[in-house]
Amino acid sequence: MDIAANIKKYKEELPENVKLVAISKTKPNEDLLEAYNAGQRIFGENKIQEMTEKWEQLPKDIEWHMVGHVQRNKVKYMAPYIGLIHAVDSLKLLKEINKQAKKVDRKINCLLQIKIAEEDSKFGISAEEAEEILNSEAYSKMQNTEVIGLMGMATFTDDENQVKTEFMKLKSIFKDFKEKHPSLKELSLGMSDDYKIALECGTTMVRIGSNIFGERNYN
Numbered sequence: 001m002d003i004a005a006n007i008k009k010y011k012e013e014l015p016e017n018v019k020l021v022a023i024s025k026t027k028p029n030e031d032l033l034e035a036y037n038a039g040q041r042i043f044g045e046n047k048i049q050e051m052t053e054k055w056e057q058l059p060k061d062i063e064w065h066m067v068g069h070v071q072r073n074k075v076k077y078m079a080p081y082i083g084l085i086h087a088v089d090s091l092k093l094l095k096e097i098n099k100q101a102k103k104v105d106r107k108i109n110c111l112l113q114i115k116i117a118e119e120d121s122k123f124g125i126s127a128e129e130a131e132e133i134l135n136s137e138a139y140s141k142m143q144n145t146e147v148i149g150l151m152g153m154a155t156f157t158d159d160e161n162q163v164k165t166e167f168m169k170l171k172s173i174f175k176d177f178k179e180k181h182p183s184l185k186e187l188s189l190g191m192s193d194d195y196k197i198a199l200e201c202g203t204t205m206v207r208i209g210s211n212i213f214g215e216r217n218y219n
C-alpha cells in the first residue's frame with residue numbers, strides 16, 4: 001500500500017465539505033505517520049486503549065475519533081484528548097461522556113449512531129430513541145458534551161441498492177433532525193467499500209480504513 005498516495009487521492013476526490021477520517025485501527029504508528037506526513041490529521045480508532053497509546057506516541061495535532069462501540073467505564077481514558085465520538089447509543093453513555101469531559105474541563109462532541117442495517121449485530125438506536133435523547137431534560141442540562149450529528153453503518157452486503165436504501169433512510173432522518181436541532185451538522189456515513197454511495201447520500205465524514213492502509217488481519 002502506498003499510504004501517502006492514497007491520502008492524496010482521497011484529498012483530491014472528496015468534496016471540500018467532506019472530512020476524511022483515516023481509520024487506523026490495528027495499524028502500527030509508522031503507517032499513521034506516513035499518512036500524517038501526507039497531510040492527514042484526523043484518525044479513527046475503535047479501541048480506546050489502542051487509541052490512547054497512539055495518542056501518547058504520535059504528534060499532538062492529530063484529531064482522534066472513536067468510531068467503535070464505547071464502554072462507559074472506559075470513557076475516562078479518552079476524555080482528555082478525544083476529538084469526536086461517533087457511536088453514542090444511549091443517554092447513559094452521553095451522561096458519562098459529559099461527566100468525564102467536565103472533570104478535564106473540556107467539551108466533547110458526539111454523534112448518535114442510528115441503526116440502519118438489517119443485521120442484529122450492528123449497534124445503534126432508532127430515530128425515535130435518538131429524538132428522545134435530544135429532547136430529554138438530562139441532555140439539555142449537559143454543558144460538557146454536544147451531539148453534533150448522526151452516524152450510520154450499512155448492512156455488510158454486495159447489494160449496492162440495499163446500501164443506498166439504508167443510507168438514504170439516514171439522510172432523510174438527518175434532514176428531519178437538523179430542522180429541529182440546529183447543532184446537528186455532521187453525517188458520518190461511508191467506509192472503503194461504500195463511500196461513493198455515501199457521497200451521493202450527503203455524508204460529511206467518510207471513515208476509510210483498508211483503502212488507505214491495506215487489509216487488516218483482524219477486526
Ligand SMILES: *Cc1c(COP(=O)(O)O)cnc(C)c1O
Pocket residue numbers: 023025046067068190191192193207208209210211
Ligand atoms: C473499521 C471501521 C471502518 C473502516 O472500514 P474499512 O472497510 O476498512 O474502510 C469504518 N467505520 C467503522 C465504525 C469501523 O469500525
